Amino acid sequence: MSVTTTSQPGSYHHGNLRVALIDAGVELAREGGPDAVVLREASRRAGVSHNAAYRHFADRDSLLAAVCGRCMSALARLMEKRIAQAAPASDDGLKGARRRLRATGTAYVEFALTEPGWFRTAFAVPAELHYLAGDEGLGESGLGPLELLGAQLDAVVKAGGLPPKRRPGAEFTAxxxxxxxxxxxxxxxxxxxxxxxRDAALEHLLDTITRGL
Amino acid sequence: MSVTTTSQPGSYHHGNLRVALIDAGVELAREGGPDAVVLREASRRAGVSHNAAYRHFADRDSLLAAVCGRCMSALARLMEKRIAQAAPASDDGLKGARRRLRATGTAYVEFALTEPGWFRTAFAVPAELHYLAGDEGLGESGLGPLELLGAQLDAVVKAGGLPPKRRPGAEFTAxxxxxxxxxxxxxxxxxxxxxxxRDAALEHLLDTITRGL
DNA sequence: GACATATGTTGACAGCGGCCACATGATCTG
DNA sequence: CAGATCATGTGGCCGCTGTCAACATATGTC
Known part of the structure; x- marks a missing residue:
């Protein structure tokens, strides 16, 4: 999350302005959600004039979209982490699969509660730009939050914890x-x-979904 | 949704500016969600200078909060309507109760899809003002969306469709x-x-919740 | 070295929220 | 009825934002 600059301080050209602006935007999003992702303040934090951003982003929404992708990635990475912690990768039995599925849900809510600014920003992709380019919004595994959830559901099906007939559409509900x-x-x-x-509500919800799927 | 004016056109005093501003704000919310609820445009639509609003609202958030209440009421009213249509009030059997519960959910999503601006605004209550005053956000029955849902759940319990032990917390999950x-x-x-x-996802979700509760 | 391109700066404009001083009209009081 | 008082609406100002146009500087290429 640190601003990386490849050019000398004081030089006319920044050298890494695009990522510096996104970094600043991510920090703004953390503090105040999507509405706080503002071109002028991001430029200020990147140590650059208020118009330099237009060399790298068509408009504010374009920067916001990039920041949204970062936030979505952060969500995916926390989910990956909690999934890995829930059960050793070697455990491919039903118990492990269920643990990982549950961890997927708890991680999602954990992220929202510990980083509400990022969470809100992750889903504030500007309407016209909702095709996030390439690997935007993905975790280290190359999967996004929805794919991670789908993978855990698949694993539960494979382990016999859910009839395959029930699988289609399950990720949307969960x-x-x-x-x-x-x-x-x-x-x-x-x-x-x-x-x-809050904890009780989450447990109740996960129990209900698990039973109902 | 019409602007009601009690004073003569052209008169210095508007006569009903507070509600006129909220009316205008509701229309703005319908068109563009909470971010579109803007003091100056609302004042313009109410035919008044941009500062008159401050006689009735402390700031923009204060107007927005009032608009949010209206939007939440609209949601509650659609839910009431769909609940009433789902089964005659005389039908207090399990089948009727279940129909009404399901209608509660479908109405919720129907509102979000048909009036997305209002829906987003209903939940965009400014952080500091989340105590909606008095009867804000309620339907004609005097109940808000959550209470309406709770009432349907209670009815299902009463009709024997859900063990009373399972009732607590069910409204949060649903x-x-x-x-x-x-x-x-x-x-x-x-x-x-x-x-x-979309329809399939909603059906799947309602089925899953119904099974799981 | 000269030119072309990429990148950053300065200045301007409009729209917004929010404050101030002021104007106007309604209402209360003697 | 007349004057005072209070509620309500107006106009001007500031700082913030996004965005455009014109200009400046660095980088790379022939």
């Missing part, structure tokens, strides 16, 4: 559930819910 | 699921999903 809970908790009417009840 | 689906469909990565798959 995703919707955790996404909705996250939104309601960070921005929505549940934002005042005390911590124990 | 709410999260439909809310998440709505968000992913209108703003999120599912916004390009074709209509048939």
């Amino acid at each position: 995703w919707s559930a955790v996404h909705g809970l996250a939104m309601l908790l960070i921005d929505g009417p549940l934002r005042e819910l005390p911590q124990p009840e | 709410w999260s699921a439909v809310h998440g689906l709505a968000m992913l469909l209108i703003d999120g990565p599912l916004r390009e999903l074709p209509q048939p798959e």
Whole structure:
């Protein structure tokens, strides 16, 4: 997350302005969500005049889209991490698969609660630019959050924990559930819910989905 | 949704500026979501100078909060309508209760898809003002969306369709699921999903929740 | 060395939120 | 009825933003 500069300080050309602007934008998003990703402030933080950004981004939405991709990647990486921690990769039994599936959901909500600015930004992709270029929004495995969830569901099916007939569409339902809970908790009417009840709501939700799938 | 003016046109005092501003804000929200609820444009549409609004609202967020309440009410009213249509009020059997519960969810998503601007605005209550005053955000029955959902769940329990032990927390799970689906469909990565798959996703989600609760 | 291109700067404009001083009209009081 | 008082609306100003146009500087190429 550090700003990397390849040119000398004080030189006319920045040398790495594009990524420096995205870095600054990511920091702004962390502090204040998508609305805080602002061209002038990002330029300021990159140590550059307010118009230099236009050499690298068509407009503010273009920068925001890049920042959104970074945030989505951060979500994917936390999910990968928690999935790996949930059970050793060698454990390909049903128990391990279920643990990993559950970890996928908890990681999603954990990310939303610990980095609400990033979480909100991850889903604030400007309407016209929702094709994130190339590897935008992916984790280290090359999978995005939805693919990671799908992979865990596939594993549960493979381990016999879910009839294959039930598999199609399951990721949308599971995703919707955790996404909705996250939104309601960070921005929505549940934002005042005390911590124990938040945990209970998440457990209840995961139990219900697991049973219902 | 019409602007009601009690004073003569051209008179110095508007006579009903507060509600006129909210009306204008509601229209702006419909067109462009919460970010489009802007003091100056609302004032313009109310036929008043850009500063008159400050006699009725402390700041932009204050107006936005009022608009959010209106949007939440609109959601509640559509839910009430669809609940009433799902089964005659006389039908207090399990089948009727289940129909009404399902209608609660479909109405929620229907509202989000048909009035995305209002839907997003309903949940964009400014952080500091999330105490909506008095009857803000309620439907004609005096219940808000969450209470309406809770009432349907209670009815299902009463009709024997859900063990009372399973009731606590169920509204959060059900709410999260439909809310998440709505968000992913209108703003999120599912916004390009074709209509048939949208319907299928909603059916799948409601089935899963119903089974799992 | 001269030119072309990529990159960064300065200056300008409009729209926004928010404050101030002021104007106008309604209402209350004697 | 007349004057005071208060509520409400106006106009001007500031700083912030995005965006455009014109200009400046560095880099690379013949």
